[in-house]
Amino acid sequence: MKGKRLLYLSAAMAVIIAVALACFYPKNTQTFKEVKDTIKAPHHQGSVQVSVDTESIHLDIKNVGQRGLAQVYAYKANEYQSQDHIRGISKDIKATGRYLGDYTCKQNKTLTIHRYDEQGYDGLYDKYYIIQNKKVLYGPVYATQIVSKRNTIAYKQPSIKGIFNEDANNVKYAKDLGAHSITLNIDLGTLLATNKNNAYNMKVNGQTYYFNKKSVSQIDAKVKEASKAHMNVVAVLIAWKNHNYASFPKALRYNSPKSTITMGTNTSTSQGRDAVIAMMEFLAQRYSQSAQSGLISTYVISNEIDFTHYFYDCGNLNTFMEEYERCLRLSNLAVKKYAADINVAVPFTHYWTKSSGQMFKECPGHSLAPYKMLNWLAAYTNAQGAYDWAIAPHCYGTVNTKSNLAASDVKYKALTGDYKTSPQITFSNFELWNAYLSQRVLKYQGHQRSVYLTESGASSSKNTTQGYQEQAATLAQVYYKVAQMPFVKSFNYYRLKDHQQESANGLSCGLLATNYKQKPAYKVYKYIDTKDTLKYSNPYLKYINYQRNGIDRVSVASGNIKSWKDTMIVYSSDYNWNHFSYKNVMRH
Numbered sequence: 001m002k003g004k005r006l007l008y009l010s011a012a013m014a015v016i017i018a019v020a021l022a023c024f025y026p027k028n029t030q031t032f033k034e035v036k037d038t039i040k041a042p043h044h045q046g047s048v049q050v051s052v053d054t055e056s057i058h059l060d061i062k063n064v065g066q067r068g069l070a071q072v073y074a075y076k077a078n079e080y081q082s083q084d085h086i087r088g089i090s091k092d093i094k095a096t097g098r099y100l101g102d103y104t105c106k107q108n109k110t111l112t113i114h115r116y117d118e119q120g121y122d123g124l125y126d127k128y129y130i131i132q133n134k135k136v137l138y139g140p141v142y143a144t145q146i147v148s149k150r151n152t153i154a155y156k157q158p159s160i161k162g163i164f165n166e167d168a169n170n171v172k173y174a175k176d177l178g179a180h181s182i183t184l185n186i187d188l189g190t191l192l193a194t195n196k197n198n199a200y201n202m203k204v205n206g207q208t209y210y211f212n213k214k215s216v217s218q219i220d221a222k223v224k225e226a227s228k229a230h231m232n233v234v235a236v237l238i239a240w241k242n243h244n245y246a247s248f249p250k251a252l253r254y255n256s257p258k259s260t261i262t263m264g265t266n267t268s269t270s271q272g273r274d275a276v277i278a279m280m281e282f283l284a285q286r287y288s289q290s291a292q293s294g295l296i297s298t299y300v301i302s303n304e305i306d307f308t309h310y311f312y313d314c315g316n317l318n319t320f321m322e323e324y325e326r327c328l329r330l331s332n333l334a335v336k337k338y339a340a341d342i343n344v345a346v347p348f349t350h351y352w353t354k355s356s357g358q359m360f361k362e363c364p365g366h367s368l369a370p371y372k373m374l375n376w377l378a379a380y381t382n383a384q385g386a387y388d389w390a391i392a393p394h395c396y397g398t399v400n401t402k403s404n405l406a407a408s409d410v411k412y413k414a415l416t417g418d419y420k421t422s423p424q425i426t427f428s429n430f431e432l433w434n435a436y437l438s439q440r441v442l443k444y445q446g447h448q449r450s451v452y453l454t455e456s457g458a459s460s461s462k463n464t465t466q467g468y469q470e471q472a473a474t475l476a477q478v479y480y481k482v483a484q485m486p487f488v489k490s491f492n493y494y495r496l497k498d499h500q501q502e503s504a505n506g507l508s509c510g511l512l513a514t515n516y517k518q519k520p521a522y523k524v525y526k527y528i529d530t531k532d533t534l535k536y537s538n539p540y541l542k543y544i545n546y547q548r549n550g551i552d553r554v555s556v557a558s559g560n561i562k563s564w565k566d567t568m569i570v571y572s573s574d575y576n577w578n579h580f581s582y583k584n585v586m587r588h
Helices: 009-022 032-039 168-177 213-228 270-286 317-336 370-384 405-412 432-437 465-482 500-504 520-526 533-543
Strands: 047-052 056-062 069-075 098-104 108-114 127-132 135-141 143-146 161-164 181-187 199-204 207-212 232-238 298-301 343-348 390-393 451-456 488-493 545-548 552-555
Touching: 032 370, 047 127, 047 135, 098 108, 143 317, 161 168, 168 213, 168 520, 181 213, 181 488, 199 213, 199 270, 207 213, 207 270, 213 232, 232 451, 232 488, 270 298, 270 317, 298 317, 298 451, 317 343, 317 370, 343 370, 343 451, 405 465, 405 545, 465 488, 465 520, 465 533, 520 533
Parallel strands: 047 143, 161 181, 161 488, 181 232, 232 298, 298 343, 343 390, 390 451, 451 488
Antiparallel strands: 047 056, 056 108, 069 098, 069 127, 127 135, 199 207, 545 552
């Protein structure tokens, strides 16, 4: 989150201003075929579908191989068959797996096995191969059809309006704003307990794990208040480096030199793998019961992973993404065990075809381009069993301290109107997500993947009168834009109240000042999805002022802005803004 990143934000901002004008548009023509060639995603003959019910696992095998007899094996997630090209940092590459049965090639067969072994380990978390004479005919493939304990726990949101809200006491503001979802942070680093004293216990995969009652009670307070108010909770899971490491096993940490802020969640070891599963099962089980006990409908796994030090500091795309996707996959399986509609999400910054290191060197460690990371993730997960991972981009402007985002985005020339070439995707060219997510390979079961704006806002900069007015105007502009996109499920505005350290650096995104005084943006946001939306937003329309495509001046004074619809295009793209409608903004 931004409060953590401000440890180096001031220095980074100086670098941003110094080099931003030197940026150029990349010639990025990466295709999914090239991604598959890079990761060597298998092009298997036939199909294998893995489904899981309460007691059994079923492998539905069709037309795999050519002739003869093959064998079916189960491997743990961090175990790798000798032919696996990508293994992350796992050392377990000589595993032989667990033999499940034979399969006659080219036939159709359903192999059914017990879900739990004698020790109580859940085969839900295994990956499966069909092997003949040490050659992989199919796999690895994971379970994609899971019978969950509950089908639905999420509330149907009347609109996408939400808030980033860490304090349970501030839910009263969320209610006043009419928020329908909130974002909160959960520190995995303090969740596990070293012993059973003052701890909850839960048996997962045959082992008993203990969870810190103090930490859990703090989560309870935030989640319960939001759930009672019928707000969906989006939980960001991060293991911060700010506590006694005794409760976070060494095998679960990466200990990368540049990871000075977080510890990641290392699933390359058996102990780390099982600890992650245990933490996810504990959270999913506890927060999928009822509003009275609290509900969490979405789990964001780590933070801004293109700044790789937040998870595992590594500049190699294949290695980093294998580590991250393994954790993401296991987390998804764990939460789906308890509720079918809980999902996991992947968080990024606003960088896109170019990484932070390529553009402004904002990241203190390695960084990767989100465009390549998402292409990799789509190709890889489709090959191993597609699931409904969502996306949680952190949208601001190129420089997030500026109050008029459209103007600053044009100034720093870090955008285009094409997702294949744009160095960044900010609010100014946010519609590029529509084209990107409309690709068949990116879709899940024929639908665009969900997007959760868990940390996105507009700054009032140095909190001058002009800054306040431009913040209110920008907030209206960006909300009207993202509300047109059906794949956006929540816009959880960042943040409710200014953070003192952030404001000292010009990042004043709060709807409230540090003394809790309302800024003009507060009422704009309060009424943004109501019948009075234009009554409160239109007075700030005159403060929108930028150069469309970096050329034509756009403003009320220039005569080419008469409504908020006229402010949607900052960079021309193939998105059809004739479909703009205020009905998409309203509660329904």
